[in-house]
Amino acid sequence: MTALPQPAAQRPFGHLWRWTSNPLALLEEGAGRAPVFELRLWRRAVVGYRPDWNRSVLGDLDTFRSQGSLSGLTPYLDGGVVHTDVPRHAARRRDLNPHFSTRALAGTTGQLHALVDSALPSGPFDALGWAGRTVRRLLNLVLFAGRLPDPLLAEFLAPLHQPPPHPLLPRPRLFRQIRTAIDGALTDPPPGSLPAALAGLDGDAAEELRIALAAGYDTTAHTLAWGLWHLAETPGWRRADAVDAVLDEVLRLHPAGWLGSRVTHRDTVAAGVALPAGTLVLYSPYLTHRDPELWSAPDRFRPERFAAGGRPAWAYLPFAAGRRTCLGAHLARLVLRTALTAFCSGELVVLGGDPTPRTGITLRPKGPLWLARRT
Numbered sequence: 365m366t367a368l369p370q371p372a373a374q375r376p377f378g379h380l381w382r383w384t385s386n387p388l389a390l391l392e393e394g395a396g397r398a399p400v401f402e403l404r405l406w407r408r409a410v411v412g413y414r415p416d417w418n419r420s421v422l423g424d425l426d427t428f429r430s431q432g433s434l435s436g437l438t439p440y441l442d443g444g445v446v447h448t449d450v451p452r453h454a455a456r457r458r459d460l461n462p463h464f465s466t467r468a469l470a471g472t473t474g475q476l477h478a479l480v481d482s483a484l485p486s487g488p489f490d491a492l493g494w495a496g497r498t499v500r501r502l503l504n505l506v507l508f509a510g511r512l513p514d515p516l517l518a519e520f521l522a523p524l525h526q527p528p529p530h531p532l533l534p535r536p537r538l539f540r541q542i543r544t545a546i547d548g549a550l551t552d553p554p555p556g557s558l559p560a561a562l563a564g565l566d567g568d569a570a571e572e573l574r575i576a577l578a579a580g581y582d583t584t585a586h587t588l589a590w591g592l593w594h595l596a597e598t599p600g601w602r603r604a605d606a607v608d609a610v611l612d613e614v615l616r617l618h619p620a621g622w623l624g625s626r627v628t629h630r631d632t633v634a635a636g637v638a639l640p641a642g643t644l645v646l647y648s649p650y651l652t653h654r655d656p657e658l659w660s661a662p663d664r665f666r667p668e669r670f671a672a673g674g675r676p677a678w679a680y681l682p683f684a685a686g687r688r689t690c691l692g693a694h695l696a697r698l699v700l701r702t703a704l705t706a707f708c709s710g711e712l713v714v715l716g717g718d719p720t721p722r723t724g725i726t727l728r729p730k731g732p733l734w735l736a737r738r739t
C-alpha cells in the first residue's frame with residue numbers, strides 16, 4: 365500500500381480527534397499537501413478533490429460502491445437507492461428518475477408558491493429555523509401530498525440538525541411511526557401526486573420516500589438559510605432574474621453534501637494513485653468548490669461567475685455527478701428557487717448571527733441567522 369501525504373496527526377489517534385473536532389480544517393490542510401492525501405480515521409481513508417479524481421470516483425459505479433461507505437453509518441440514509449449498488453442501481457434510478465424530473469414536478473409549482481407565500485415572515489426571524497420549518501412543509505406537500513402529520517415529521521427530522529452522534533443513533537420507534545405514516549400516504553393518494561406515481565413502483569416505495577425525505581430535508585433547508593443570508597447581505601443580487609445565479613453560487617460556497625464516500629470493490633487506480641480493494645475513498649465538493657486552481661477568489665460570494673452559465677467539468681458537484689447524481693436535484697432547485705424568489709420583493713436585512721460553516725451529516729451555518737423582512 366503506497367503511503368500518501370497526510371495532514372498533521374496526533375498520537376495515538378491518527379486524525380480521529382481532529383476529524384471529530386474540525387474536519388474542514390483537517391481536509392483543507394490535507395488539500396494543501398497534495399491533490400490526493402490520506403487520513404487515519406477509525407480506518408484509512410483516501411481523499412481527493414481534483415476533477416480527475418471526481419471523474420474516477422463518481423463515474424465508475426462498478427468499482428466505487430456505496431455499500432460499506434459512510435452513509436451506512438446513519439439509519440437516515442442506510443437504505444433505498446442510496447444503498448443500492450450495481451447492477452440493481454441503474455434499474456432503480458430508471459424507475460425513480462421520471463417522477464423527480466422538472467416536467468413531473470411542474471404540476472406542484474402552484475401549490476409550492478402558495479405555501480411559501482403563506483409562510484413568509486414579517487419582521488425579525490431566524491433564517492435557519494424558518495428554512496427548516498418551511499422546507500419540511502414543502503417536502504411534505506411534494507413527497508406525501510401533504511398527508512404526514514407535521515409534528516411527527518418535525519420529530520423524525522430533528523436529529524438531522526444536531527451534531528453527531530445524534531443522527532447516527534438508532535430510533536426504532538420513531539422509524540416505525542414514520543413508516544406507518546408513509547404507508548398511509550401511499551394508500552389511495554390523490555391522482556397526479558408523487559405518492560400516486562410511486563405507489564405502483566416495483567419495490568419498496570415507502571422506503572424510497574423515507575430516504576428521499578431524509579436526503580432532501582436538511583440539505584435543502586441549510587442551502588435555503590444560506591441563500592437568504594446572502595440575499596440580505598447583497599441587495600443588488602436580490603432580483604428574480606438573478607435567483608438561479610445566486611443559487612448556483614450558494615451551492616458552490618456551501619455545498620450541503622460537503623463530503624461523499626465510496627468503497628473500492630477491486631484494486632484500482634484513481635488520479636494516478638493505487639487503491640487496494642476495500643479502501644474507503646472520499647470526495648469533497650467543499651474542497652473542489654474552494655480550490656483556487658479551479659475557481660477564482662473561491663472564498664468570495666460572486667454569483668456573476670455563473671451568470672454566463674459555464675462551469676468546469678467535474679469541478680462543480682453540489683449534487684455530485686454521474687449516474688448517482690442527486691435524485692432530488694430538480695426538486696431541490698424548484699423549492700429553493702420558489703422560496704428565494706419570494707424574498708426578492710420587499711426589504712430584507714441582516715440583524716446578526718453566525719453563518720460560519722459547521723459539519724454534520726450535511727454542512728450547515730452555525731446560526732442563528734437573524735434577518736428582518738418588511739414589505
Ligand code: HEM
Nearest residue numbers: 446576579580583584620621624683684688690691692696
Ligand atoms: C440542496 C439540496 C440537496 C443537495 C445539496 C443534495 C446533494 C446530494 C449529493 C451530493 C448526493 C450524492 C451523494 C453521494 O452519492 O455521494 C445526493 C444524492 C441523493 N439525493 Fe440529494 N441533495 C439535495 C436535495 C435532495 C432532495 C430534495 C432529495 C429528494 C428526493 C434528494 C435525494 C437524494 C437521493 C435519493 C440521493 C441518492 C442517489 C443515488 O444514490 O442514486 N436530495 N444528493
